């Protein structure tokens with residue numbers, strides 16, 4: 001993964017557990033803040049998810065190094081001295097990288113093992129599913145810096161928790177705890193060990209056809225993006241693609257084989 005400057009540790013680490021790639025944001029002394037280097041490393045990783053590489057992962061778990069931060073957001077040092085165009089360009093770049101994760105054919109699960117603030121929460125919301133540690137705190141503090149969420153927070157947060165609650169978090173800049181985030185639907189689960197819980201959930205998903213998982217993700221996001229009418233058409237078309245896939249043929253055959261074996265094994269009454 002991307003080396004961190006002159007001989008320092010890589011800013012992004014990757015390891016495998018079966019067919020799940022575990023990706024670690026690796027700037028623990030800086031709250032895993034997202035600077036240009038780490039955004040570029042995320043971009044390079046996300047691009048590999050789309051490429052037809054050998055032995056691709058079938059799921060991704062994203063976590064932060066250490067146990068204090070998933071990510072403390074955009075590196076505030078990068079906020080200094082930006083003119084309007086470069087700030088806008090930086091936002092578009094971060095949005096594009098996060099969008100690559102959302103568009104990945106694999107399920108991407110954020111293991112929120114500490115604070116997820118600002119761009120850190122925006123990154124977690126660009127993942128498909130979020131599992132938080134009990135001590136995690138999640139928020140969009142940009143307003144306290146005289147700014148607003150710039151990497152998708154104003155769009156994904158209302159879709160996840162509703163406009164009113166999203167506006168409360170964005171306009172106060174105040175973080176919420178993991179249990180409140182779970183109550184609101186911002187995170188799917190609260191787990192003492194969010195990384196292990198994320199890997200276990202990933203394995204439940206990778207047990208199914210990767211072809212179908214990719215298309216189910218695509219259908220959900222299409223509807224959220226383009227509206228229900230367009231989403232329904234895309235859903236139907238993607239079902240069509242799965243209907244002729246070898247994976248569906250094998251799964252249906254396995255279903256019938258299982259039925260046959262259970263009926264032949266049944267004790268005569």
Ligand SMILES: CCCCCCCCCCCCC/C=C/C(=O)SCCNC(=O)CCNC(=O)[C@H](O)C(C)(C)COP(=O)(O)OP(=O)(O)OC[C@H]1O[C@@H](n2cnc3c(N)ncnc32)[C@H](O)[C@@H]1OP(=O)(O)O
Pocket residue numbers: 029030031033034035036039068069072073074075076077078079082087090091093094115117118119120141142145147148149150151
């Ligand atoms: C395309 C890539 C571009 C990169 C970025 C470009 C940006 C630009 C434009 C505009 C962006 C608008 C949208 C903004 C998005 C944001 O995310 S703004 C940042 C939001 N995040 C925060 O406000 C969190 C700030 N940090 C904290 O609240 C606390 O640090 C903490 C995370 C709660 C941890 O607290 P604590 O445990 O007490 O440790 P600290 O001593 O505070 O921090 C440890 C070290 O980490 C450094 N650090 C923490 N957060 C950041 C950060 N966001 N950026 C940079 N550095 C951070 C902190 O300075 C400490 O470092 P040292 O002082 O060197 O020890």
